[in-house]
Amino acid sequence: MQRRSTLNSLGLQVSFERRAEIGTRFSISVTLGMLILAFLVSGLIFQLLGFSAPQIYRSFFTTLTSAIMLEEVFRRSTPIILAAIGLCYSYRMGFWNIGAEGQLYLGMIAATGVVILQKAGIGLGEELLLPAVAAASMLAGGVWSLIPALLRIKFGANEIITTLMLNYTAILLADYLIHGPWKDPAGYGFAQTVAFPASSKFMIPGVSEAITYLMIVGVITALTYLVFRFTVFGFESRVLGLNIFASRYAGVPTASTLLRGVFISGALAGLAGLIVVSGLIGRMRPGASPGYGYHAIIASMLGGLYPPAVFMSSILFGMLLTGGDLLQAGIQMPKSGVEIIMALIFLATIVAEFVKRYRIRVLRLGRGVVA
Template sequence: MPPKIETRFGRIRVERRVGYGRLYSISMTLLSLALAFLVVALILTSLGLDPIKAFQVIFGVFTKPSLLLESIKQSIPICLAALGLGIAFKMNFWNIGAEGQIYMGMIASTGIVLLHEYYGFFYEWMVMPLMFLTSFLLGGAWCLIPGALKARLGVNEILPTLMLNYVAILIVDFLVHGPWRDPKGYGFPLSIPFPEYAKLNIVLGDPAYTGLLLSILGAAAAFFLLEYTRPGFEIKVVGQSPAVARYAGIHVRSTILLGSFLAGGLAGIGGLSIVSGIIGRLRPGASPGYGYTAIIVAALAGLNPWVIVAVSIFFGGLITAGGALQMSMGIPKAAAQMIQAVIFLMILVGEFIKRYKVTIERPRVDEE
C-alpha cells in the first residue's frame, strides 16, 4: 500500500515509477539544476544582490578561454577523487574521506620533491613517476584504514573516513609550519616552490591540458576496472549484496580492502594534481574542499566515470566563479560552496521525483 498523506486539498499519493527512460532522467537532472539556481537567486535577492549579474559572472566563466582553462585545472582533483568515490560508492562503501586522501596525496608528492631537492635522492626523470606512485599509495593507505576497520571489525566507515579528513589536514599543517617550511619563505607556512620537473605541464605547457589527459585516463581506468575486470565485477556485487557475493564465492573482505585502496589512491593522485598542477607548492588549506565537492560530482554523474569528467569541469567552473564573484561583485567566496550545497540538495530531490510519481487526488464532492 503506497503511503498517503491526507491534506485539506486532497490525498497526496506517492507511487514508485516502474522504469524510466534515459531522456527523462537527464531532463529531470537538468530541471533540478535549474531549481537549484532558482533557490540561489532567491537567497541572493533577499540579501539585495543582483542574481542575474551573478549568474552572468558564473556562466561567463565557461566562455572566456583563460577562465575555462582555470576551471579545467580546478576540476582535476575533483574528477580524480570523484572517480575513486565512484568505485567506493559502487561497493556501497560510504567514503566521505576523499578530502583527507587528497591531503595525503599532497604530502606524498611534496615529500618526494623535498627528498630530491634537499638530498638529491633520485635522478630528475624519476621524480614525477615516484610522485604518482607514492601519492597513489599514501592516499590509498589512508582510505585503507577505514576499509580495514570495516572489513575486519565491522566498523561503519562513514565517521572514521570523516575523522581522518581532519587528521590529514592537521598533518599538513604540522609539516608546513614545522619541518617542511621553506627556509627562504620569510616564516610563512609554505613548502619550497616545486621545480619545473615536478610540475604537471608535460602537454602544451599548461597544467590544465596534462590534467585533462589525466582525468580522461583515470576515467578510462575506472571504466575498464568496473566493466571488464573480475575485481571490478566483484566490487559491484559486494555493493549490491554482500550476502549474494559471499554465496557466489567472492571474498568480501579483500574486495572491500581493494576497493577502498583504489578509491583512496585516485584521490591521492588528485592531491598530486593540486600541489604540482594548481598551486606548485604545499600550503595549509591547499584543498578548499575538493574532496567534498567530489561527492556531489559522483552523485550527480550517477557514478558513471565519463560523466564524472564532464560534471567536474562544471564544478571546477563554479569554484573559479567563486573567485570571480568576489572580485566583480564583492560576494564572499563561501557563496560558491553554498551554491554547490544547494545543487546537491536539489539533485537529491530530483532523484526522488525520478523514482516516484506524486499525484494529488482531489476529494470528490459526493464523498462529503
C-alpha cells in the same frame, strides 16, 4: 508497488507509485531539471542576502567565454575529477567514503616529502622525480583510505564518522608540517614548503597545462568506465550497489573487494593532491585544497557514478569555483557562496532520485471538497 502518505484531513490523498522502468533520457532530464531548480533557489537565497542573482549567474557564464577562463576552469576541475572518479569505486559498493579531502592531503604530504628528500640529495634522480611523487602520493592516499575500510570491516565502525575524523587529522598533520619541520627556510617566514621543481610536474610538450591535465583525467575516466563495464571487479562492485542512495542495506561487499575499491578511491584522491601542490599552487600551503575532496563527493553523485557524467559534473564544479573567485574579487561575495550552491545541487540530486523512482498522484477523496 505503491505507497501513500495521507493528507486525508485536507481531503487529498497523495500516492507514490514506483516506476517500473527508468529511461535514460527521462533520467537525464530529471537531473538537469533539478539542477536548474538548485540554481534558481541559490539565486533566491543570494538575492535575499543582498547580492544580485543575475550578476552571479552572469559571472558563472563568463567563465566559459574566454580561453584563459576556460583554462582556469579545467585546472580547477582536475583534482575534482580525479577524486570524484575515485569515489565512484567506493560508492558503487555502498561505502560512504567522505574522506577524499583527507586522502588528497595525504597525497600532498607524501609528494612534498619526496621533493624535500630530493632537494636534500636523497632521491632517485631528477628524471625519476615525477614517477616517484606520483607513486608516493597515490600510495599515501590509498593507505590512508584503507584505515576507515579496515575499521568498518574489523569493528563495524561507521565510515562516515571515521573518514570525517581522518580528514581533520590529515589537514592538521599537513598544517603541522607546513608550520613546523617542513617550513621553507628560505620562505621569508611564510608558512609554506619548498616549491615543486619543474621535473615533478605533469607536462606534455607543446600542450598547455590545462590540456595536459584534461588528457590525464580523460584517460583515467575512460579506464574506469571500462573497469566498471567489463571486469569481474567492476561487476562485483556493481552487484553490491549500483546506486548508493538505495544500496546501504542491499548487501555487504566482501572484505577484499571493499579494500581494493577503497584503495583505488584513495589513490586517485592522492594523485589529485599531487596535482594541486605540483601544478595548481606549486607548493604546499595551509588550506591548499578549498574542499576539492568534498566537491568531488557531490560531483560523483550528480553524475550518478557513471564515469563520463561524473567528468562533466566535475567540470561544472570547476566552473563554479572559478566563477566564485570572480565574484569574490568583483562584488565581494563571500567564498562560501559557492558552497551553498553545491549543497543545493547535492540536495537536488537526492530529490531527483525520488522523482525518478516514483510517479506522484494526487487523488481527491469523496466529493464536495472545497479547495
